[in-house]
Amino acid sequence: MNLSKFFKNAFLVMLACLVLSACATKKVQNQMQGDVYTGTETVEYLASGVPDRVFFATNESVLTTASRDTLRKQAEWLRKNSKINVVLEGHADERGTREYNLALGERRANAAKDYLMTYGISANRISVISYGKERPVDSGSNPLAWSKNRRSVTVKAN
């Protein structure tokens, strides 16, 4: 029976679609909590176990628990390597006006700077620069890409 075969095939295709989309959704969920990026795909390391960046929610500059954890590791590493200075590069996603995003990137980088300072890192070892929406890591136009781009990255300055 051609017709029943057709339905059977259609059913299988639909099932496959469902399974695949479920996987895709799960993948995105695993990389974001709320709209804060929690994945590791774009993260680089200043030293073993010391991630270089923290991520933010849309329009926010509040540090998440994971961000504070990362920054404490960075502070510990900076205390051990007292000759290293860093630049904190603040970024925003593409879903905002350019000028506001410059201010937002500055605010994010300074949130990270303040936290490093409370863990004993001297202000004169840290400089801050905002790139606003000018330097995305992911060129995608979707919530996951935007979450990777809302970040403050700690870069060695010397």
Place this chain on the structure above:
Amino acid sequence: MIKKIKLSIILLIIATAQSNALIEVDITRGNLDPLPIAVSPLSADKDTNEKLTKELKIDKVGQEISSVVENNLRNSGLFNPLNKDAFLQKPNIAHLKPRFEDWSLIKAQALITGKVTLKDEKLRVEFRLWDVLAGKEMMALAFTTVPSNWRRVGHIITDKVYERLTGEKGYFDTRIIYVAEEGPKTKRIKKLAIMDQDGSNTKYLTLGNELVLTPRFNPTNQMVTYLSYFRNLPRVYLLDIETGIQEVVGDFPGMTFAPRFSPDGKKIIMSFAMDGNSDIYTMNLENRIVERITNHPSIDTSPSYSPDGKFICFNSDRSGYQQIYVMKADGSKVKRISFGKGLYGTPVWSPRGDLIAFTKLHKGKFYIGVMRTDGSGERLLTENYYQEAPSWSPNGRVLIFYRETKTDSEGKGFSAKLWSIDLTGYNERMVNTESDASDPSWSSLLSN
């Protein structure tokens, strides 16, 4: 770098202003019913044509000038330039005395004729504007200039015709400064570029070695202020586009950004970020005195003066989200004016003084809109995936802004282009640029 151009304008015959001209362009409704106009090619004798072809490397400068006029009129959305193939009268004869029956036969309501001559190495262009239905001359003018200035003559003719027929100043003899973009989205190369309002004569003012953003014209001269990341220190700069000389504005210990001139061109207003907080400052360009205008733990940015210099509109998130505020020029009497749904940014005061243009973000869409200066009468002109940063034409009639495209699932297909739209929401069109482009700023009229 770009020569200041002197144009001597000789009034040939004073238009009979009191004549009961029948044509009138309704500019309140936009382009619903553009005025049919015939732009007859400007005539030139053989000798003039030969000499100009040699000097300018273009054939038939008269035709080229009339094309500039025609293109300007069409792009304004208020005029419908008629197809030249239908013209019955020869350009040189029409310029002396049009046969009005011929022109009304092709439904032209207005007619532009003209003549180009070369005298003592100078280009002399005369033109006349005729009211076809009334059978009368409305205006006659002549310009003398260096031949290389022929495109500007076309823009000035358009300004004169536009002003005569709409009752408002034109915006055609103007330039646009913008950021030319190339390369992948994650590593964009940006240069300052300047072009005529119609997209011709593009020149690049920086090489692309450092990131540059948000150039804005001084409304009184050919100076420009912009943000440069030179040596990785984002600071507001001042650039003289005639000499190419640039300098940092002020001596700030952190990022300065979002610069704009005061209406008299004597001050720069901008944001300065200190310990993560952005406030608004001014610097007087004559005595270099810096003044702090806002002092608030929120982000205060995108300041823009009212044309009388008495007020400033700006962007702040002091309510928790980006909104538009107005204050007196000394920073007192701060008042929120945007109360609609969504986020509001990039307020810019109209040169007419009655409106503020803005970018709005609501439910994942970006809008360019206008509101009155007290926040009432909000009107959204255009919706898109991403667009922002409107800049007014000097007559307050047209807004130019930039638009970015959504990328596909692989992050490809990104582009940024300039667009313009009439204040009425009609005549939305892409403005051609040599490369991708963003952050446009419209100059004042170069001549008056």
